[in-house]
Amino acid sequence: VNGSSAQVMLDQNLLESLMDHPLCISAADSAELEAALWADTAFLARLGVMDYSLLVGADTVQSTLVVGVIDFIRQYTIDKQLETLLKSSGLLGGSGQQPTVVSPKQYMRRFRGAMSSYFTVMPDSDPQLPHLNPDS
Numbered sequence: 043v044n045g046s047s048a049q050v051m052l053d054q055n056l057l058e059s060l061m062d063h064p065l066c067i068s069a070a071d072s073a074e075l076e077a078a079l080w081a082d083t084a085f086l087a088r089l090g091v092m093d094y095s096l097l098v099g100a101d102t103v104q105s106t107l108v109v110g111v112i113d114f115i116r117q118y119t120i121d122k123q124l125e126t127l128l129k130s131s132g133l134l135g136g137s138g139q140q141p142t143v144v145s146p147k148q149y150m151r152r153f154r155g156a157m158s159s160y161f162t163v164m165p166d167s168d169p170q171l172p173h174l175n176p177d178s
Contacts, residue, residue: 092149
């Protein structure tokens, strides 16, 4: 959210925006976010669900982010399995490139990798650095 207007971005738009405006989170928040996303995506993969998104809301006044997994209603049904097979084989064009429709387990891995690249982990304010002995 930028001021009073909301903006929805696609992945490429978000990546370009992150160059100038990174989504900074603490190491503790990063660990908590990763644990939640890993649990949620494992659950969705077990249910055969693919093609979900992460919604990120930014409150610039309070300097907080709110996140949630959304759009998780698409299951990897026989039509999606066939689409994956045809697209990856190159029969429908695409020269055998990685298909956009993938199995729930593949989608889970791709989603986790993408999410880890979207957030910048900031060091803690009190990093507990080892004390150096000036005499050594």
